[in-house]
Every structure is written in structure tokens, then in C-alpha cells.
Amino acid sequence: MSTMIIGLAASCDKEESKPITEMDYSETVIPEIIVEENTLSFDSEESLRNFMQNEDVEATDNILQTLAVSGFSSLRPIFNDLEGPEVEKFLVSKSSKIKNKGSLYSSKNSDDEIDLDDELISDERFAKILNDDREIFVGKNYYVYTTKGLFFCKKSKRKKLKSLLETLENSTTSKLEARYDLPECENIYKVSSEAMNLNSPSGSIIALDEDINFFSSCGGGGGSTGGGSTGGGTTTSTTVPLLVPQNFGSCSYTENSIFQQIFGNTVTCNDYHDSTHRIQTKVWNENWLLWASVGASAKYQKKRLIGWSESSTSDGVRLGINHAIYTYNSSVSPYNAVDPKRVIFKYKGVNYNQYGNVVTSYPINSSAWPFPQNETLGAIEIYIFGDDQYFPLTGKEANKTINDLLSQARGAIRGLSNDMNNDKVGVQIVKFLPSSFKVTQTDILLKNSSKAKKTFDFNFLLSFNSGSSGVFQTVANQLNAEKYDKIEIDMYGAALRNNVWKGKKIRGKVD
Numbered sequence: 001m002s003t004m005i006i007g008l009a010a011s012c013d014k015e016e017s018k019p020i021t022e023m024d025y026s027e028t029v030i031p032e033i034i035v036e037e038n039t040l041s042f043d044s045e046e047s048l049r050n051f052m053q054n055e056d057v058e059a060t061d062n063i064l065q066t067l068a069v070s071g072f073s074s075l076r077p078i079f080n081d082l083e084g085p086e087v088e089k090f091l092v093s094k095s096s097k098i099k100n101k102g103s104l105y106s107s108k109n110s111d112d113e114i115d116l117d118d119e120l121i122s123d124e125r126f127a128k129i130l131n132d133d134r135e136i137f138v139g140k141n142y143y144v145y146t147t148k149g150l151f152f153c154k155k156s157k158r159k160k161l162k163s164l165l166e167t168l169e170n171s172t173t174s175k176l177e178a179r180y181d182l183p184e185c186e187n188i189y190k191v192s193s194e195a196m197n198l199n200s201p202s203g204s205i206i207a208l209d210e211d212i213n214f215f216s217s218c219g220g221g222g223g224s225t226g227g228g229s230t231g232g233g234t235t236t237s238t239t240v241p242l243l244v245p246q247n248f249g250s251c252s253y254t255e256n257s258i259f260q261q262i263f264g265n266t267v268t269c270n271d272y273h274d275s276t277h278r279i280q281t282k283v284w285n286e287n288w289l290l291w292a293s294v295g296a297s298a299k300y301q302k303k304r305l306i307g308w309s310e311s312s313t314s315d316g317v318r319l320g321i322n323h324a325i326y327t328y329n330s331s332v333s334p335y336n337a338v339d340p341k342r343v344i345f346k347y348k349g350v351n352y353n354q355y356g357n358v359v360t361s362y363p364i365n366s367s368a369w370p371f372p373q374n375e376t377l378g379a380i381e382i383y384i385f386g387d388d389q390y391f392p393l394t395g396k397e398a399n400k401t402i403n404d405l406l407s408q409a410r411g412a413i414r415g416l417s418n419d420m421n422n423d424k425v426g427v428q429i430v431k432f433l434p435s436s437f438k439v440t441q442t443d444i445l446l447k448n449s450s451k452a453k454k455t456f457d458f459n460f461l462l463s464f465n466s467g468s469s470g471v472f473q474t475v476a477n478q479l480n481a482e483k484y485d486k487i488e489i490d491m492y493g494a495a496l497r498n499n500v501w502k503g504k505k506i507r508g509k510v511d
Helices: 044-055 056-070 084-102 125-128 153-169 173-180 398-414 416-421 471-480
Strands: 003-004 033-036 041-042 135-138 141-146 149-154 204-207 212-217 266-276 278-287 294-305 308-312 317-329 343-347 351-352 364-368 378-384 423-432 436-442 444-448 451-455 465-467 486-497 499-511
Touching: 041 044, 041 266, 044 125, 044 135, 044 486, 056 378, 084 308, 125 294, 141 153, 141 364, 149 153, 149 204, 149 266, 266 486, 266 499, 278 378, 278 486, 294 317, 294 423, 317 451, 378 398, 398 436, 398 486, 416 423
Parallel strands: 041 135, 378 423
Antiparallel strands: 003 033, 033 041, 135 141, 141 149, 149 212, 204 212, 266 278, 278 294, 294 308, 294 451, 317 436, 317 444, 317 486, 343 351, 343 378, 364 465, 423 436, 444 451, 486 499
């Protein structure tokens, strides 16, 4: 056993009953992490959350690499050299473990399906703190993740749980489910070709006996789910995907394996430059009891002797969001029925109408947006005060509306077209209707040589401010009190190699 004390700035909340994503975090110091029998041990759930909430990924990765020297063998190791021999060695070891461990460990039946990521734990940050048998100690409990769900017990009952898992491994699925009345995920989730359900999977805990408990999100979140797929349609492009890569094929959603449903929804799509190079786009919405996250990633991968691994052999990887639309119901609105086509463009602090004339600033502006856009020069803000029929921002109509508005803005605002062509501009839209308003962001790009990743905060609260007092300040204050009614996200992963872009689109929704 070895012990390491770490002192990262992180966040905590003592109200254990609150969902993780709704907690208010304040600065604290993370307690010690111990390596016990190849497994990380956190002294409490709060300690684990503090570690996971820390935004300094480099610092937490350094800690995990130090713990690896002390005997910890991670489910998702950290590789400093993506092309080094350690990657090949890991994939060979992973293939051997899958073949030897049995169906409770993996549902994969081909080496070609293996890559660096785990099939059950889509968020690699959480996968990094589990050992290569998907085990972890938290407080006085022992947890192990399997293709059937999460089993956990007191540390003192660990041998009993391991013995049970060995017995279950040798039992048929029907006997397992009959004995413990475990949920049948394949009968709960429904296939959808429209959008992946991003509502939070709630999950349930079942006491198998006086010592051992079982958890899964099977059926907890409802809606559609997705499996591995190459999607449909041609996806080759030789131009930079600016705003809406409409020639990228959409990810198709299938219900082809239980392990992609047991902890929530996951969609993975691959698009190939050739037989040995591909871009993988993934969106997940999963709840592992100890941690839950919703996110998306785009990774470039190279074929190995066994499986695939992340690679820097592309000329650039992007995770783009065509649009993220937050819909709010509200009893107040600056909607103007007299002028149903009114639009104001705001760029670099100047307000323009649709004809390019400078106009007086509208006294209510959004001062906060769901997604920071650090990669861009800035954003063009578009405020719509008219009827929904003129500017629809739902479903497949959203991309067309955004393109039409941007076409007007390009012609009206000097220099905007050039800035957009150079990929320096994001787009932020607020649309006011009589009883609701919609906040939209688009062209949100994360760039990297091998991967780009984003986790979503669906508890974002819109913030408006007013440059004047009186009625406009009152309206702004009332809008600030609102929480979204639903969210729709249209995103893509793309990679450039030899001057050719490849990628896939995925849609998700929260309602």
C-alpha cells in the first residue's frame, strides 16, 4: 500500500442529497488518496467529487501518473507519447484481459473493436480513476462496474462480492436476471433516428442481499439510445466546415448492445480517411452513481496491430456545435407583434439593423452564455423580436434560419464575412416570442491535434442586464429568474488529413 496527499483547489458541498451537477462549490483541499491492492481509495464521495470537479486536468493527470508508480493500474492510462510502444502494449494487455475475464467484463468479440477508451465508462476522466478491473474504494465501500451494472458492498465484504461475480460469470443471463430480477435494458430503451436523449438518467439501487447492492441507469433516463455506427451518407469535404458542415453524414442510432445502455445513453460514430485512419465522434449521457456526466468528444485514431488508438497523425481535429438551443418559457418578453421581422445584429460593440445601418443599442442584452468561446475572435450577437414563422429555431429548420441570418449579417456588416471565413467568429442568438424566448449558440469549435472534448452544463442560468432603469430593468430581472424548459444540440466531430475533412453529426435533446 502507498499513500499520497494532494492539495488541489477544488469544490465541495455537504448536502449529499443534491445531484452532483446542481451543487454550489467552494474552494477546499482534497484529502489523501490511497492505493490499496492496485485500486484507488478515496476517503469519501465528497473527496472523489472534489477530485473530479477540479478543472486543472494536467494537475490531476500528474497525480494519477504518480499513483501509477505506486502500483495503481488505471482503466484508462495516460500516455505522454501517443505513438509510443506503451500504447501498443496496453492494447495487447486489454485484449488479453477481455478474453480472460468473461462477459461481465466486456461484450466485445473482436480485437478490431478495441481502443483506448472503455466500453462502459465513456467519460475518460472517470475511467482514469478506476483500476483496470473497473474497481474503486470510496469511503467504507467497494465498487465494481460490470456489463450488467454496478455492484457494491462494504470493504469487509469484498471477497463475498468477488465470489458472487465469479458465480454469476458462469451463470447464463436468464438465470442471473431471474435470480435477482435485474432490469432488461433492451426492452426499455427505444430507437430514435431524430436525436439522442440527454435527460439525466436517474438509475435505481437494488439490494441483492444483506451485504451486496446493485445499481444501473437502465430505464432511468428514458428516451432513445445509440450504439456504435458508421452512419450514412457521404462525408468527404475539402473545405473547412464553417458553421454547418451539411455534407457530413448524421450518426444513426441503433440498439445493438446492452453495455451501451446499462449506465445511460452513448452514441459513437466513426468516419474513415482510409483503412487505418479515422475520426471518432462520441456523445454520452451516463450515470455511474459515484459520478455522472454528459459530454461529447472527437478523437482521431490510427489502426494498431490490435485495435485503435488516439493519434496525432491528422492535420487537426475539431468538435463543433452547429447549434445549442435553450428554450425558456416566460410570462414577460420584449416580443414586438407590430414589427414581426425585426432583427438587431451586434458585432464588436456596435448594433446594426438588417440593412447595415447603425442603430441604438437595445436596452436588454445577455451577459452570460452557456458555452465560452475562447477559440474565437469574438461573437456576433443576433436579437430577434419577431414571429416564429419567420425565424424558426427548432429541429432541422434551425440550421437554415441561422445560415439565412448570417447571410444577411455578412452583407450588412463590413469585415464580418472575412472574419467568419477565417474561422474567428462565433454566433449567439436570442429570439423573443410572446410567451417564451430561445437562446442559441453556434459554431463553437474546440481544436486539437488529436482530440477535442466538451462536457455540458445543463444547469446553466441565463443572465441578462439592462443599460437603463425602469421597465427594461424589470424585464431583465424577470428573465434572469427563468430556468430552461428544453435544450436541443446539433454537433459534429471532424478531422483534416491530406487536405480532406471527414466527420459525423449527432443531435441531442433535453426536455
